[in-house]
Amino acid sequence: MPAFDYNFQKLEPIKSFKAVPEAEQYLPGHRTCAGCGPALNYRLVAKAAGKDTIFIGPTGCMYVANASYLCTPYAVSWIHAQITNAGAVASGIEAAFKIAARKGRHTGPFPNIIVMAGDGGSVDIGLQAMSGMMYRNHKVLFICYDNESYANTGIQTSPTTPYGAATTFTPPGKEIPEGKTLFPKNVPQLVIGGHPAVKYVATTTIAHPLDLMNKVRKALSKPGPTFLHILCPCPKGWLFDEKLTPDMAKLAVETGMWSNYEWEDGVYKYTNVPKKYLPVGDYMKPQGRFAHLKPEHIAKMQAFVDEKIKQVQRPIPVAAAVPVKKLA
Amino acid sequence: MMTGCRAAAEGAKSAEVEVICSFPIRPYTAIMMELAKMVANGELNAEFIHGEGEHAQLSVVLGASAAGARAYTGSSGVGVTYAMEIYSPMAGGRYPAQMSIADRTLDPPGDFGSEHTDAMSTRDQGWLLGWACSPQEVYDNTLMSYRIGEDHRVMLPQMVCQDGYFISHIPDKVTLGETSQVKEFLPPYRPISPLSLTNPVSHGPQIRPDQGAPMDAMRAQTFLAIPKVIEEATADFARIFGRKYDPFVEQYRLADADIAFFIMGAHSNTARAAVDKLRKEGVKAGMARLRWVRPWPTHQLAEALGHVKAVGVVETSTSYGGAMRGGNLIHELRASLYDLDDRPLVTSFMGGLGGETIWPADFDYMAGVLSKMVKEKRTDRYVYWLGM
């Protein structure tokens, strides 16, 4: 196909808190829980993206608790997708704007097309559509806001729910004392490992607002598909005091449960790496979902985290800009 | 001469579809192969997206339609049912994309043969659902369905169905429309509230339970308005292209018929020949061919078939455990005729299943059963399985 200038947006990095755009695109007036991590994430993402944006919202908390009773908090255009198909709906929207631009029907900036999917809508039931979109080189930012469960249906386990967490599908009991027995999927590596069109993947948390917003802006400034994995603590699902939502995310980074990094053109760059990691128990203790665990379970979690930390500390040699499949 | 698949692709090209989403499954695949060539050769300016499955195909065209593009996809057999989740959101969201179906038997086990059960299983999802009986009609229905579906009184997705192989892969004479004719008949797609940067909208927020009933009622209201739009489009099509269709039911030698076959799709071509043969033999036979399953033409069928003494529904789909223990069409035909004072006797014949041919001799057999019903003035059985 002949080269065509689609007028993709270039978004400048935000230098300081004071320089954050004042305009809100994810407006107050939604029934997310008090202290909702995913809602804060939505607000920061939308602020960073700005008004020339279209959101695709697959079913999940950020659909059910936001887009209620025919009123929504989105100041920009937004469309509901099924929990299964956000990547595919986004692909269709992107294609429609491309052909409209080629035919001269759409002028002005190419929209920032952003999928805001939960962990289930990203790497469980939504995995196929997400992967298809990433593979096909659509200019879409796919965000996995990870609250580590199917939360709006009443906190059921998802593939990102940590080992040992109690959910309504993994209740601890006499036979299964630790509740959840499986370890979570590695979300960013799923994307990095198998999608040669993807040139930018990053992780961050709602406790690092500037980092989050700048990763959004960087992702949106790439000409192809990009992916962000964002940790969004959930007071109701993780059972902690709702005022501690950002603190939970900070603790996750400080204990090594979570790492903030960028993967750009094949090169990893870690940020917020603690000088000395706190024991993982410090993260688990304030959370009711781990309250039933015995010391041996916490030790098992610590061993899992220790392995993860090794990967962070080990410099990852990347010579070529083409992603290489990594074995777990 | 061209196949039904080629005719569908030519229809899509004439309609200047803008976003196409493919996934391979026989036999409809040939439509996408044709379109892929047209896009690759620069004959058609469109985004051609390789979906990762039928569920994705429909999701892609939903998104494209929401963003203001004329979108096109298609499938066959289990591909049609794999996409099941997305039919209702497309109809409820009023996204008038088109899906071209070359019918294929559902598994198990794999069977390439044609059967209508695939598309028929979507009939309660709120789409327009029409069947063609020739490659020419496939081309024509592609244009007519876009025109009807994109009409602001309608705004609904459309399924353009043809029998796999019998139509999709057997070449027949097809006259394509001139660009000027297509332009006159089919205006550009005008979305009502597309996703946009300048006029931001929210598509599909949740509703309260008490908003569900009015939502359903408004969709039902639309279906009351559609027949008029179909009549207008069919008449306009005849005026512009010179090909005349009965909007809802093709009536073949029906005016003075005693017995009639009620049928849709490819096997109607055999049925027409069988009627001619029966007429020569002194049997007053006729045929009614259904063009639209949704909206179902209740009154038109009562008008067309009310005076007939016995009707044999030729089913090419299954409804296991249904009221008549056979196919789908007999239920709705019997319901359509129920309120007539002097209604015909109605039975059904299971034929063309799994891709089997319905032979001229089968129609002779069916005519025999129907004539016996007329003579005895009673329906002995709800359903006969041809050859069984």
Next chain:
Amino acid sequence: MSKEDNMAKALPGYGTIDVPKDRVVPFGAVTPAPVGTQKLFQTSNWRVVRPVKDEEKCTRCLQCYLACPDACWVYKEEDDTLEWVGDFCKGCQVCIAQCTVDGALVAAPELDFEGGVVRLEKPF
């Protein structure tokens, strides 16, 4: 009039469907995007405490502003003002927990305020 026409006329029709005006749902469930705030969803009646800022202690570190899920802190760079807008504050106290200066932001019981929000007249 043909025989068939007579028969068809005798058939029942579909009636009309009149959706009452106050129950009409937007076509295709498409609604205009809200402007400024989603006024239909005031959540101020969720809270039992509200954050109170000590203007002298506040350093404008803006941690509260970028930690609020409900955009209840409005910062204007031009005049360096930071204001709490209470219509949507659910009282989660995330802002207070994130405040970097001791005593600059404290939780005060809602009922201590004249006109303190306890319940909206029309709850959802």
